[in-house]
Amino acid sequence: xxxxxxxxxxxxxxxxxxxxxxxxxxxxxxxxxxxxxxxxxxxxxxxxxxxxxxxxxxxxxxxxxxxxxxxxxxxxxxxxxxxxxxxxxxxxxxxxxxxxxxxxxxxxxxxxxxxxxxxxxxxxxxxxxxxxxxxxxxxxxxxxxxxxxxxxxxxxxxxxxxxxxxxxxxxxxxxxxxxxxxxxxxxxxxxxxxxxxxxxxxxxxxxxxxxxxxxxxxxxxxxxxxxxxxxxxxxxxxxxxxxxxxxxxxxxxxxxxxxxxxxxxxxxxxxxxxxxxxxx
Amino acid sequence: xxxxxxxxxxxxxxxxxxxxxxxxxxxxxxxxxxxxxxxxxxxxxxxxxxxxxxxxxxxxxxxxxxxxxxxxxxxxxxxxxxxxxxxxxxxxxxxxxxxxxxxxxxxxxxxxxxxxxxxxxxxxxxxxxxxxxxxxxxxxxxxxxxxxxxxxxxxxxxxxxxxxxxxxxxxxxxxxxxxxxxxxxxxxxxxxxxxxxxxxxxxxxxxxxxxxxxxxxxxxxxxxxxxxxxxxxxxxxxxxxxxxxxxxxxxxxxxxxxxxxxxxxxxxxxxxxxxxxxxxxxxxxxxxxxxxxxxxxxxxxxxxxxxxxxxxxxxxxxxxxxxxxxxxxxxxx
Numbered sequence: 055x056x057x058x059x060x061x062x063x064x065x066x067x068x069x070x071x072x073x074x075x076x077x078x079x080x081x082x083x084x085x086x087x088x089x090x091x092x093x094x095x096x097x098x099x100x101x102x103x104x105x106x107x108x109x110x111x112x113x114x115x116x117x118x119x120x121x122x123x124x125x126x127x128x129x130x131x132x133x134x135x136x137x138x139x140x141x142x143x144x145x146x147x148x149x150x151x152x153x154x155x156x157x158x159x160x161x162x163x164x165x166x167x168x169x170x171x172x173x174x175x176x177x178x179x180x181x182x183x184x185x186x187x188x189x190x191x192x193x194x195x196x197x198x199x200x201x202x203x204x205x206x207x208x209x210x211x212x213x214x215x216x217x218x219x220x221x222x223x224x225x226x227x228x229x230x231x232x233x234x235x236x237x238x239x240x241x242x243x244x245x246x247x248x249x250x251x252x253x254x255x256x257x258x259x260x261x262x263x264x265x266x267x268x269x270x271x272x273x274x275x276x277x278x279x280x281x282x283x284x285x286x287x288x289x290x291x292x293x294x295x296x297x298x299x300x301x302x303x304x305x306x307x308x309x310x311x312x313x314x315x316x317x318x319x320x321x322x323x324x325x326x327x328x329x330x331x332x333x334x
Numbered sequence: 335x336x337x338x339x340x341x342x343x344x345x346x347x348x349x350x351x352x353x354x355x356x357x358x359x360x361x362x363x364x365x366x367x368x369x370x371x372x373x374x375x376x377x378x379x380x381x382x383x384x385x386x387x388x389x390x391x392x393x394x395x396x397x398x399x400x401x402x403x404x405x406x407x408x409x410x411x412x413x414x415x416x417x418x419x420x421x422x423x424x425x426x427x428x429x430x431x432x433x434x435x436x437x438x439x440x441x442x443x444x445x446x447x448x449x450x451x452x453x454x455x456x457x458x459x460x461x462x463x464x465x466x467x468x469x470x471x472x473x474x475x476x477x478x479x480x481x482x483x484x485x486x487x488x489x490x491x492x493x494x495x496x497x498x499x500x501x502x503x504x505x506x507x508x509x510x511x512x513x514x515x516x517x518x519x520x521x522x523x524x525x526x527x528x529x530x531x532x533x534x535x536x537x538x539x540x541x542x543x544x545x546x547x548x549x550x551x552x553x554x555x556x557x558x559x560x561x562x563x564x565x566x567x568x569x570x571x572x573x574x575x576x577x578x579x580x581x582x583x584x585x586x587x588x589x590x591x592x593x594x595x596x597x598x599x600x601x602x603x604x605x606x607x608x609x610x611x612x613x614x615x616x617x618x619x620x621x622x623x624x625x626x627x628x629x630x631x632x633x634x635x636x637x638x639x640x641x642x643x644x645x646x647x648x649x650x651x652x653x654x655x656x657x658x659x660x661x662x663x664x665x666x667x
Contacts, residue, residue, distance in 0.1 A: 065571075072466045073477050079539070080481045083495045086506060090498065099504050102513070149391035156384025164392055171399045173593075173649075175600030177622040178642045181629050182402035182409055185416070205398030212391055237383075266488035268603040273630065284490040291494060292611055298498055305491040316486045317479070 084309075091115070091302035098298050114303035124304060126279055127286030131308075134196050134282055135264035138203035142211050142260045143253060145204070150215035151241065155224075165216070172209035176269050179205070184273050194276045202274060203264040211256050218252030219245075258315045265312055283308045403646070409639035416633040428640035437624065438641070445620035447530065448605065449598040452537045457591060459538060460545025465579070467546070468553040478550075485543035493607040496536045500524060526614040533608045533618050540604065541597075545590055552586040553579070588663035592656060596649055602626060621645050 090098060092110040118124050153165055183202060187193040192201075222245060230240040246253075268284045275281055281289070287304045410428055414421040432438045467478050484492065499507050500523035508520045523532045556579070564574050602622040609615030609623065619627070621641065629638030 066471075069466060069469055069471055072462075073471060073473070076463050076466065077477045077480045080483050080543075083492075083499060083539070084483055084487070086499060087491070087495050101504075101509065103504075103506050103509055145390045145394060148387040152384050152387035156380055156387070158381040158384040161384065161388075164388060168391065168395055171395055173596055174399055174403060175597065175602075175622070175645075177600050177602040177625060178406070178646055179399055179402050181625065181635070181638050181642055182406035183398070184629075185409065185414075185635055186402055186405060188417070189419075201394075201398055205394055208391055208395055262486065268489055268607070273626075284488050287494075288490055288607065288610075298504075301494055302498070305494055309487050309491050312486055312488060313483070316482070 087302050087305050087309075090298060091306050093299060095299060114299035115307075117297075117300055118303045118307065122290060122300075122304075123278060123281075123286060124290075124307070127281055127283045128307070130196070130280060130286075131265055131282040131284075134199050134203070135261050137196070137200045138207065138264040139257050139260045141200060141204045142207045143257050146208060146211040146215050146256070147249075147253065149212050150219045151245070153212075153216050154219040155227075168209050168212055170209075172213070176206060180269055180273050183270075187274060193274055194280065196280060198274050199270060199282075202270040203260075203267065206267075206270070207260045207263055211260055214256045214259070215249075215252060218249055218256070222248045255319045258319045262312050262315055265308075406639040406642050409636060410643045412636045412639075414635045416629050416635040416638070421636075424636070428636050429644075431637065432640060432644070437619075441619050441621050441624035444530070444618060445599060445622070448534060448537075448618065448620050449595065449601075451534045452541070452598050453591065453594050455534075455538045456542040456594065457545050457587075460542045460590075461549050461583075461587075463542065463546045464549035464553055465575075467550055481546060482543045484540050485547075489540070489603045490607060492536065492540050493604065496532070496539075496608075497524065500532055524608075524614060526617050529609065529614040529617050533605060536608065537598070537601070537604055541594065545594065548586055548590045549583055552583050556582045584663050588660055592653065595652070595656075599649065600645060 089105060089107060091114050092107045092112075093104075094107075094109055094111050094113060097104060097107060097109060149168075153161060180202070184193065187198045192198040226244050226248070227240050230244045231237070235243070266284065267282070268288070271282045271285045272288075275285065278286075278289075283304075287301070287308060290304060291301055411423060411425060412421045413424045413427070463481060467474065467481070499505055502508060502520055502522045502524070505523070507523065511517050512520060521528060523529070560578050561574060564578055569577065600622050601620075605618055605620050606623050606626065609618045622645065625638050625641035625645065628634050628641060
């Protein structure tokens with residue numbers, strides 16, 4: 055084996071070792087969660103720990119659904135995230151259309167201002183937001199939560215949608231207008247179908263952000279029956295004796311929807327990233 | 335317009351209509367590539383339609399983000415209970431209080447320690463990982479998907495998971511470090527001595543995929559020919575990185591470091607959840623956590639708001655300095 059070939063081979067093995075290390079580092083904690091969630095209590099505390107549950111059981115999941123308020127939290131998360139997605143998408147699609155199709159004074163200024171708020175961290179917004187919500191009398195409602203998520207997601211969804219709308223050639227819309235279609239018809243029949251992949255991807259990003267949120271819910275929601283998953287599960291975690299199996303099962307149940315959606319949009323992800331990325 | 339020389343042959347029947355402002359855009363030679371939707375001078379109803387469609391987004395951001403942030407500046411001048419409506423104007427007293435408050439200085443310091451370490455390592459790890467995942471190898475797509483997991487899972491799940499891994503009696507990390515003989519006694523990872531380290535490691539794990547994705551997206555646009563040429567010239571891998579890759583990713587690196595710095599310095603949920611219930615929470619009480627506690631544990635909304643304002647001011651100052659230091663990169667980015 056000559057020297058050059060040897061060099062190449064060792065480079066390849068370094069590459070594979072690096073990639074394997076990366077994958078293990080990222081995935082091991084999650085694997086451990088899956089594994090623990092299927093273990094009976096005795097095995098959870100076994101030393102040495104077992105990788106694959108020797109005696110797998112659905113018991114942790116069963117208790118999660120029957121003995122805790124998990125389903126309520128799940129339902130709340132679904133409602134609040136869903137509403138936030140609808141509101142955010144309607145508002146940002148209209149806004150992105152405006153920013154790419156109309157000309158008016160101060161258009162770029164407005165776009166810049168909105169992008170600027172992308173840098174405001176939740177902690178800086180949420181404290182005054184909470185006090186104001188209390189003044190208006192909407193604290194401890196899902197409505198306040200939906201508004202908070204929307205304001206949190208808007209800068210980046212608007213930016214993303216603008217990037218998607220920019221890729222749709224104006225000529226198509228013009229052709230429709232020349233053919234006698236009105237603005238509204240042109241948008242519905244020409245623009246929206248073309249923008250659909252972008253709209254779906256952006257909706258899912260918004261959904262994941264709302265679904266994963268902790269801080270807004272923690273501060274704005276007080277009653278147990280209104281809590282969303284992250285806050286509900288945190289409270290579960292704080293009950294006197296930590297039931298690791300149950301907690302890991304709950305972790306699985308929050309992660310699965312987010313992961314499913316994530317896998318669905320993965321191919322749009324890199325493109326979206328170029329347009330402004332995901333906040334967090 | 336009439337009478338002035340026009341290069342276009344004048345269609346006889348239209349001559350009377352030439353005063354119409356729209357005529358110029360029908361001239362096929364002008365701006366042929368651009369389309370008339372974008373080129374026509376904004377008409378009044380166009381302007382109105384444009385403003386009406388951006389209005390909902392603008393109003394929401396104004397009312398739900400800009401107004402609250404402005405309001406917190408006012409709030410920071412008040413003595414106000416978080417839950418009751420009573421309030422009293424006290425000027426800068428909140429700020430004076432914080433100036434003399436050792437808790438504030440320690441939270442500022444802890445926040446700086448936390449952000450500097452996490453930013454440094456997530457950038458190094460993220461760039462290294464992006465370089466690996468930009469090469470071609472079997473199973474690349476799969477690994478690319480897997481490494482994004484940590485960033486996509488909810489923070490609460492990430493924290494609970496790490497607390498379980500790091501559990502001092504039953505955690506798998508302690509089991510291995512003991513079994514491999516790295517340490518003799520189990521380490522209390524979430525105790526006073528190690529909680530900062532644990533939180534930093536966990537945060538790097540959670541946030542490096544953001545750097546990775548941003549850099550990877552940029553790496554994919556670097557023309558392969560550049561590397562081929564360098565290889566022909568006999569440049570080693572490290573020289574290729576310094577002379578080709580680095581200049582190409584400088585712009586995006588500038589943006590990524592800026593965003594990550596802002597977000598790590600204001601990171602609340604990860605730090606708060608790691609510290610909560612661990613007993614050693616005050617050893618990772620960073621500025622955002624302290625602001626939260628002032629507002630919702632001590633119910634001093636004014637002080638909480640003052641802390642948020644200070645945080646914001648620090649960010650603005652640092653951003654300006656950062657832009658000044660890296661002016662060239664800012665232009666590329």
